[in-house]
Amino acid sequence: MTNLRASSHFPVGAPADSAHRFHAGNGSELPEVPPLPVMRVDNLNVYYNDFHAVYDVNLAFGRHEITAMIGPSGCGKSTVLRCLNRMNDLVPGARVEGEVTYHDQDIYAAKVDPIAVRQHIGMVFQKPNPFPKSIYDNIAYGPRVTGMKVESMDDLVEESLRSAALWDEVKDKLKQSAFGLSGGQQQRLCIARTIATKPDVILMDEPCSSLDPIATSKIEDLMQQLRSDYTIIIVTHNMQQAARVSDRTAFFTARPDETTGNRTGLLVEFDRTTVIFENPTDPRTNDYITGRFG
Numbered sequence: 181m182t183n184l185r186a187s188s189h190f191p192v193g194a195p196a197d198s199a200h201r202f203h204a205g206n207g208s209e210l211p212e213v214p215p216l217p218v219m220r221v222d223n224l225n226v227y228y229n230d231f232h233a234v235y236d237v238n239l240a241f242g243r244h245e246i247t248a249m250i251g252p253s254g255c256g257k258s259t260v261l262r263c264l265n266r267m268n269d270l271v272p273g274a275r276v277e278g279e280v281t282y283h284d285q286d287i288y289a290a291k292v293d294p295i296a297v298r299q300h301i302g303m304v305f306q307k308p309n310p311f312p313k314s315i316y317d318n319i320a321y322g323p324r325v326t327g328m329k330v331e332s333m334d335d336l337v338e339e340s341l342r343s344a345a346l347w348d349e350v351k352d353k354l355k356q357s358a359f360g361l362s363g364g365q366q367q368r369l370c371i372a373r374t375i376a377t378k379p380d381v382i383l384m385d386e387p388c389s390s391l392d393p394i395a396t397s398k399i400e401d402l403m404q405q406l407r408s409d410y411t412i413i414i415v416t417h418n419m420q421q422a423a424r425v426s427d428r429t430a431f432f433t434a435r436p437d438e439t440t441g442n443r444t445g446l447l448v449e450f451d452r453t454t455v456i457f458e459n460p461t462d463p464r465t466n467d468y469i470t471g472r473f474g
């Protein structure tokens with residue numbers, strides 16, 4: 181069982197179900213529901229003070245699959261994503277009800293350390309946010325502050341940058357500031373930084389929204405390479421991107437409260453990406469993907 185309690189050393193590695201790898205490339209040969217999911221969300225409700233932002237979401241994230249969360253603005257995609265590694269703990273007024281499990285452990289249980297959760301379940305944000313440090317130190321920072329046992333930091337930096345398909349572009353300027361990189365390179369650096377702490381799951385919150393089409397395409401290629409080692413969950417506004425990169429798609433919408441008019445997000449449909457985009461069950465999904473709504 182994965183230890184989420186300690187804050188320094190973690191028995192990170194391939195959990196027992198690592199033989200279950202799906203490289204179906206969003207094809208319909210995927211099983212209908214993810215077997216042995218890495219993470220599950222059960223009856224998730226999220227509030228910001230009195231505002232009910234997300235209503236009763238149930239999801240399961242398959243190992244080595246890419247799951248996309250799509251839907252109109254304000255339907256709660258980012259809120260749900262942030263619940264998956266307890267980033268909402270850092271948002272004033274946010275309250276999470278229901279259960280979020282990682283390898284069957286409740287990540288909100290009293291004894292669980294949120295720092296340990298975030299080491300296993302890393303996050304890449306919408307805007308590239310490198311630290312004001314060198315390229316090398318951006319990668320080395322996480323392993324250093326979490327006290328990770330590292331045999332050779334140089335090797336870890338190289339390996340992380342290679343995994344993020346950035347090594348060849350930066351290998352001769354590792355000591356230069358990360359701010360000297362292009363936006364797309366900075367985002368790949370942020371992915372490398374996430375990888376350096378050896379997570380199991382990578383959450384991506386609209387990782388390409390500030391990037392041009394070429395940089396976007398590099399990140400999408402990178403996601404396909406990373407899928408063999410990681411489970412990826414991505415929030416995207418870009419339906420074509422969801423269709424291109426993901427195995428499964430969760431479509432959310434927002435329903436206005438009759439009295440207050442406040443819009444609460446809810447999950448409409450969750451299925452294999454091919455089904456969501458070619459043969460959705462719910463008419464609201466169909467309206468959204470055909471551009472009639474949202």
Ligand SMILES: Nc1ncnc2c1ncn2[C@@H]1O[C@H](COP(=O)(O)OP(=O)(O)OP(=O)(O)O)[C@@H](O)[C@H]1O
Pocket residue numbers: 228231233251252253254255256257258259260271272273417443445
């Ligand atoms: N920190 C916060 N405090 C209060 N309300 C918030 C906070 N963050 C989000 N919300 C509200 O929660 C709801 C869901 O927001 P969220 O950002 O999760 O939606 P989203 O689907 O990711 O939207 P977008 O696609 O525009 O990023 C919205 O009504 C939003 O205004």
